Amino acid sequence: MHRIDVGLVIDLEPVNPADVPVTAAGALKSYKLAAKAISRLQSLPSGNLSLLCDVLVREVSELTGYDRVMAYKFHEDEHGEVISECRRSDLEPYLGLHYPATDIPQASRFLFMKNKVRMICDCSAVPVKIIQDDSLAQPLSLCGSTLRAPHGCHAQYMANMGSIASLVMSVTINEDEEEDGDTGNDQQPKGRKLWGLVVCHHTSPRFVPFPLRYACEFLLQVFGIQLNKEVELAAQAKERHILRTQTLLCDMLLRDAPVGIFTQSPNVMDLVKCDGAALYYQNQLWMLGSTPSEAEIKSIVAWLQENHDGSTGLSTDSLVEAGYPGAAALREVVCGMASIKISSKGFIFWFRAHTAKEIKWGGAKHEAVDADENGRKMHPRSSFKAFLEVVKWRSVAWEDVEMDAIHSLQLILRGSLQDEDANRNNVRTIVKAPSEDTKKIQGLLELRTVTDEMVRLIETAIAPILAVDIAGNINGWNNKAAELTGLPVMEAIGRPLVDIVVSDSVEVVKQILDSALQGIEEQNLEIKLKTFNEQECNGPVILMVNSCCSRDLSDKVVGVCFVAQDLTGQKMIMDKYTRIQGDYVAIVKNPSELIPPIFMINDLGSCLEWNEAMQKITGMKREDAIDKLLIGEVFTLHDYGCRVKDHATLTKLSILMNTVISGQDPGKLLFGFFDTDGKYVESLLTANKRTNAEGKITGALCFLHVASPELQHALQVQKMSEQAATNSFKELTYIRQELRNPLNGMQFTHSLLEPSELTEEQKRLVASNVLCQDQLKKILHDTDLESIEQCYMEMNTVEFKLEEALNTVLMQGMSLGKEKRISIERDWPVEVSCMYLYGDNLRLQQVLADYLACTLQFTQPAEGPIVLQVIPKKENIGSGMQIAHLEFSSQILWILSHQSRSRSYMSPSSIWLLCSLKQ
Template sequence: MSHSDITPTQATNLIHHEPIYLPTSIQPHGVLLGLSSQLEIGWLSNNTQDFLGKQPRELLNQPLSTLLNAEQVKAIEQFCQHQESSVYSFKLSIQTSKGEQYFDAIAHRTQSTVILELEPTDSINQISFLNFHALVQEAIAKMRTTSNLTDFLHLVVSEVQKVTKFDRVMVYQFDQMGAGSVVAEVKRSDLSPYLGLHYPATDIPQQARELYQRCLLRFIPDMNAQPVELLAVENPETHSTPVDLNLSVLRSTHPCCVEYHQNMGVTAILVIALIKEQKLWGLISCHHQAPKHIPYEVRKMCEFLGQIVSLELEHKVNQSELDYKIKLQSLQADFIESISKADNFREALIYPEPRLLDIVNAQGAAVCLDNDITLVGATPTIEEVRALIEWVDTQITDNLFSTDSLPKLYPEAVAFKDTASGLLVLRISKLRRYYILWFRPEVIQTVNWAGQPNEPIQVNPDGSFTLCPRVSFELWQETVRLTSFCWKSCEVESAIALRNAIVGIVLSKADELAKINQDLERSNRDLASFAFAASHDLKEPLRGIYNYSNVLLEDYAQLLDEDGMEYLNTVVSLSVRMETLINSLLRLSLLGQGQLNLQATDLNNLLCQVIDVVRASRTPAQLDIRIPRLMPTIQCEPVLVSEVFSNLIINAFKYNDKQDKWVEIGYLDIHQQPEKRLQQLQPQTSAPYVFYVQDNGIGIPEHHYQTIFRLFKRLHSQEKYGGGTGAGLAISKKIVERHGGLIWVESCVGIGSALYFTL
């Protein structure tokens, strides 16, 4: 198996389980003592003769007082009362065969042992706080006044190099997958640059990362130095329990780590952890070509600097993210406000176009409202988007889906990688197919690796994996394709906030609409009741006026002069007209009450009956009625539909001043007819037929197309075209709407009109 055959999961498992330190040895530049709770020496390093002038066997199983004075022992006793994982450091001196020797003492507790580490130093005097402050205050001041993150990190490496004098100091940042890259560097002029190079996750195993979060600094002064073994009291119970060296400053170095740095030409390292939001964000990594010792106090100063850098880093990264998040929130607030005020939801989403794209920094978008898909910006085709929605519907969780490499998950996306290598999907409704999809194009990136990234993983003959040091750190380039810029968390949050706002707006509008409908329904009911009662009550006195007027005309005509007779005839005429208007109003009010009695109706029979009634009231020569083909059978209330056809036929002949008048009655198949008008109608109705009544009459001006359907609205004076109440088309419209249909007119003045309706 080659390196390229190793899956990311296998590599991750490997770096999780490969041991990275040896708990049975330490680095040789100091002494380690393992103390029991009674401060007896149960463990020690096998180099006490070199530093303390005593053989290990002289100290094993002895009280600490045989080595340190009473005051020093008391200080350690007091430390033992502190909580586990705390660290206590102090200066001490020990009388040896070589005279008085000075040490930096570092103590920490484990569950069962106190670890005391001693590093030789030249002086018993500690660096004063004022001296320490003077060393770091200038560096801290510079860091706090630098707002740009890149400039800040370059300042960090410069200041750390001033303090440590290492040949190379870098800031190494981890990405989401655990790989890292050098984002800042200062170095000796003759060394090759590492700035911009990437390193695989296996270069810093997971166990090492976890240790960096607990122990913020790691120092190895000489990679080539031979480790010193630990010796224990000859006690089977004690000997079987290895000492915990996780937090030891002298802890030995894993051979893989040693060889790794030797391959880089590095002899000494100092690494400082950078923590952001309680996670390991990166490292300040210092390299030196030759052995280099740094006093413990200077290392503590570097650790303090690292903590300051972590705090400032969190502020600067967060500030950069916050600025961008505020920008998105501002765009989103304007967007949501305009949606909440809009009458047309789809139009509000897509116009103006940049707004929908800017809230997540996308280059294209698709708005899917059921089967209606609208594209904005750079996108795949509608058919490709439709197929993509079918696929993403099986992938989406919590109303959201995002990827920066769509073609790797959905192979069909390779065809439109230039517009949609990145995809962010927001599902607005689970009940209806309401989606917003945002797209980002492919961004071809060249990643510069420090050597082949899979090189550290060796496959053994038995199929197991071993973590090995990389040999090559020369530039190794990898071209990353079919990938877009990744979606930032604040961009995803912006999309989620948009959905929540839309849902809130829709619910609010639904409540408003329900209240309006409720009020409207009550008003319509009250109005219908009023119209029925008013028309019924008005007819009685009106009938009296009519009857008494006729009595006067018949019995008292000889007593009236010519003007009196004319006045009485006018009263009779007006009362007849008033009764006609009241009957129309009563008819219209009754149309809104009760359920329709729908039944299968053969329109051919229905029209025969209607035409017979119309002919009975007119001279047959006047009626040229044409029916070009047999009419279909439909579900309707026949009495009401008869009234519609009757009203339209009578109007067609009434408003016609030509000598040869004709009317044509027929229907169009909405799914087969190519007429433009029907194409516009199709999304609004599911009716299979459009019926029409066409004539060669006087025509209707376009600005009156809606006026003619209003109650009692006439386009001509009472005397012209045979009079009429102006209620026929209003009643027809009401009947059509009761059947869930639409009615409209198309006309040309002087040529004729066509009334269309659906049921």
């Protein structure tokens, strides 16, 4: 169900309860369906995105049963790539294929952000038409419906690739902070972006029920969390690599600028991923890797000076689109370029080749034969070829972090190099021999550059850093400090530090400032800062700080810098742990009868805790149990400790403890033992793992659940009732067995009468006698008392004459009628006398005989005769069968002599019978 402009859209789909339960616990059931797959994903080592995707597609394939499952990733330029695949062995592989961004347009990507799952059961099925209310001005939008019919071109695309059914699920991850502020799209969900898709295809129609789809969606949510971690780790690793390379390059530049970063190792090609690099400085060239020729590079320099003279550099993934006139000639060597200007006529270039060189086919190339009406290919292979035609003019895009590294290098170089235009006539070598004044100026320029870079690093550091002058006023406040406290930089600068420190930390801050003025630096001191604005409700920020003295050129202390570590979260956890620890001690040591028996073991199986309730139930003192092995010394097969019944019980206890300590789910065990007085105790043992602050398993915490005296009494009563029922069943079995022998004798006597010549009346009586015997025999064979109590009886279907069954019922009531002086009469039409039915005549006799006996039992003597009335009704089913509806009722006729007429009263109940009627 989802909302659109004019109301709610409800999708209804068939449910097969045999597939997956769809009760209120459906969501929990879905989580259980994906539990194993989620566990496998979470157990994978970090740093291997390929393995993570391989496991995902394999798990989705096992869950859904599709012939092909692919992980499809969107690149920065929005084109797609199949990075993982699980397929049926006879299907063509698509692994490694790239597809242009137009294959999945922006509108479809927007829908995938809103509607995470899209299923097509049969692309060849005829769509169902939509009947729309005439009062609606616009056509209904079904874009949010999971089961909507596919567009015609998409259905054709699926058919061309041999796919009939599909299931597509979106994978979203957290957006970069830079992107969050630049999207400007209020409709797109905040903080998330579409990373890719999991695409399932099947060669025949396939329907996946909602609980299973929900399980897959939940699995992809977990995958998204794991993927976020991988993306963050990769970004951090790349940033660390760039920072290390920048540090080395800066060291080289101080010795030999700028040629050293080309002639030594590492070089500029280690700073960012590229195929080649070049330095154009003082009309000379230094080249590394795959680059254009010297003449082509000079042509690029001339083009940059003519068309981009006002900029400090240029970056592009396509020189063709950037407008360079010689790009076509360079296509086979380079397509992308990043350049920076390091002097008025000096440049550094990084080059990248076109993307097509890095793409590999996932299988044999072949021509697609299907085309639409315009002759365009509609097949995954043809889409890949279209992509090749596009990217042969384009390289891999330059990432933001790479451009940041390039610009940082540019700032360092521009600050350290001389302007060769001012000394053009005197320059004969790459680096001019500087004079003393020049050395001082260069030293100051280098110091300024390093200072600027240091300020930038402090401002962007992930640790809170702040500084104060000798008067204690804040003169440094980085972004992290502002983020934690909610106090902006402009508001913090100039304020006394003690004003934003919590009162119990003021003395510590004053001590740090006094020591710093004396040249003493403090380490690992804890202070608390107040919070402001949106952070105020979160309470104070707890920091572990190291102080550094700030000195001027004359080595005089002019302030203090604090480099801090945020301990707020850790302190909150420790405080919570301390409270929990206190609660735990209060529970375990509490002698109250409400506290259950509790004991605890370490990872070696030794007993660490044995509470008061355990001492009462076992008779073993705490000091006798502590530091003893739970299995073998506390619970044992011998006469010391608490003895268990047999070795199997001890083995089950050992398995339970080892299972819990190994990190698996909490376990339960029906556990019995003898206390020190020899009394047998039955209990339910529950064990849970114990972990330390680092999450390492250190043992098990166990509870014994013992029934209360009231419950034990109830259980004893239940056992007695079960025993009485067993005894009654034995007695009933004995009676049945004893009745069978006389019944067999009666049946044998009847068999002797069969050859005799009998009158019609005698034959009728004998037939009734036989029916009574058969009825008794059937009753004796009813051994399932539980089914009888629940009114479930075994039924047969035979052909019988209704009148014979009714006569047998009347005969069974004659004896009781004579005893109570009540005559029994019958009242049914002639058609009942000749009616043949299909049904269970013996069960009919049993029910009607009980009904008649009950009527006789509650009728007073001499009240009048009892009339058994039968009212038949027929219903035709087809041309060869009829259903007979029979109503049986009993009536008592009271004879009123003074009026010379009779008056009848219906009994309180009637019996209805539905049988097949023989035509």
